[in-house]
Amino acid sequence: MNDTRHHQIVEASPRVAIVVDNPRRDLRGLVLLAHEFTKLGALAYLVPMYQQGYDLPLLAPDLVVVNYARENNRSLLETYRALHYRVAVLDTEGGVLSESGLDSPANWARGIRQSGLAALVHDYCFWGEAVRDAFVEHSGMDAEALAVTGCPRYDLCCAPWSEVLEYERRGFVLVNTNFSAINPQFTRSAEDESRIFKSLGWEADYVEKLFDELKAVFPRYLDAVELIARTFPAKTVLVRPHPFENPQIYRDRFAGLSNVIVDGAGDILNAIFAADCVVHLNCGSAVDTVRLGKLPISLEYLNTERMRRHAPLPSRLSCPAGDPEMLLSLIADPDAAVAGYDKIMISREVGRWYHLSDGLSARRVATFLMSRLGDRQPAARRSLGAAVRGGRSRASALQVLRGALGALAGSKPVSTLAELVQRSRRQKRIELPFVIGLLEQYCRLDDGVPALASIVRNPLTGAPLSTIAVRKK
Incomplete structure (x- = not known):
């Protein structure tokens, strides 16, 4: 019954x-x-x-x-x-x-x-x-x-739901990568990704220049991650590839660095929740980082005007690393950088694009x-x-x-x-x-x-x- x-x-x-x-x-x-x-x-x-x-x-x-x-x-x-x-x-x-x-x-x-x-x-x-x-x-x-x-x-950035955020590690530098266009996992090549961009309506000249800049920056981005790892050998550097990226290139590049871990498993919010700070370049995870009260650090010395305009919000929300020395300084004391945030400006920027937290x-x-x-x-x-x-x-x-x-x-x-x-x-x-x-x-x-x-x-x-x-x- x-x-x-x-x-x-x-x-x-x-x-x-x-x-x-x-x-x-x-x-x-x-x-x-x-x-x-x-x-x-x-x-x-x-x-x-x-x-x-x-x-x-x-x-x-x-x-x-x-x-x-x-x-x-x-x-x-x-x-x-x-x-x-x-x-x-x-x-x-x-x-x-x-x-x-x-x-x-x-x-x-x-x-x-x-x-x-x-x-x-x-x-x-x-x-x-x-x-x-x-x-x-x-x-x-x-x-x-x-x-x-x-x-x-x-x-999940807010109570009570944030109680479900758990992570096996604590106190690490999180590096969120954002190069799926030139390092794709679900398509065969960057050329295929370029064709997809164009098929969606992006102008061919814009796509080609954007992809050229991403390809030029990518090796320097990898160098920046290595610099962090070698400067802070006692600190774990967790490299988290974008969900649509092929992680193998990171595993190969950092195989000789014992304090670098390449791991994209699980939800990104968990990893941010447990990290000391988040290093990125034009990555949307900067918003997640701000909402969880952590420090997003943007590698602005690697950025280009076109890449920044393609996704401007992450740079606006982040502490800019204008050179490698500033990057290392921010990582050394992220709490001090968070304390100096203009929270009113950050709230205004986030609020236009993301509703109430x-x-x-x-x-x-x-x-x-x-x-x-x-x-x-x-x-x-x-x-x-x-x-x-x-x-x-x-x-x-x-x-x-x-x-x-x-x-x-x-x-x-x-x-x-x-x-x-x-x-x-x-x-x-x-x-x-x-x-x-x-x-x-x-x-x-x-x-x-x-x-x-x-x-x-x-x-x-x-x-x-x-x-x-x-x-x-």
Whole structure:
């Protein structure tokens, strides 16, 4: 009897699918978002990005929270709209932008209107006011559909959620690298990355000059890391490659330095939380560092005007190292540098791009999007055909084969097989025990009501899917 009632409650609950782009970076914030949705009575799905087109047409969610609206997921957005899923965007990137380039707020907003992508999105959640204001003016979207919520990932910088931040080391210099464009992990070469930049609309001359400058600076950046390690031999220097970077070049370069560790595992917030200071060059982790009360040090003596304009905020928030001597001085006494910060200026700079640092971003996202689910919304539909095509209107033979196998055996075992061929895709996997552990912590810190997480099964065959469901007990 109890099981029957529970089943009926779940079926009657709004179904919200949350697309997870990079689990190492995004999962903890999105599990918190799932937690907030369940508090409002929803059944939440955590969906790996690469499996969304195979799983969601089978699950028929009322709402899909996608990680972006770009040309490369247009077909998926079209499918979701055709199946009557409400589409909302919660960008996994959106605070560190260029001033006048393709991803500047105004150009971003114009681009989404001119490309027609705005017509595929019902609602948009923004990290801060600067981008939302640009969308109000230039995107053509209804202002009521555009909300400043903040990014759930940054809720972990605040109590009570910061209690989940743990790290095995303490008292080290953290070096966050940011050279995925010329040292990529998921594409074959910098030339491939350059073509991607150009395909997204960046002017060829701009891309070529930017990449040339990155290539010229990179060896000097490695020299700076070696200088730190040799100057402070008793201090651990933790090199953390960008999630989309190939870490091998760092392992090879620093193999002879016993106090240098190359380790990008886990969430970056944990590492910053435990570090003495953070060294970077135009890296968005400067914002994370400021929010956690640590010192970001920018290698300004290596910077160029073009690189700085491409992502200006990190430099503005950081203590500038104008030469190697200043770099070593800042590392020697980071507490003194933090004490000299202009906190009012820093707060103003961060505030335009990142909403309130109050630990409530996930709650704002969930509350806003649930309020936008109307009674007159057409019923979401399942589509086996769309699932077989991977959510695409025109799928390749390989995608159809994978979709057909997934429909029969389940997307979870099929994606596991795919990871044997593309090992890098393992980093996109969502592990159920990790989600369960996080939910237990969030529920303990918040409302105390336990939540359940489980692997979702194909409603037609019962085969296991890659998606994880989260619901209140």
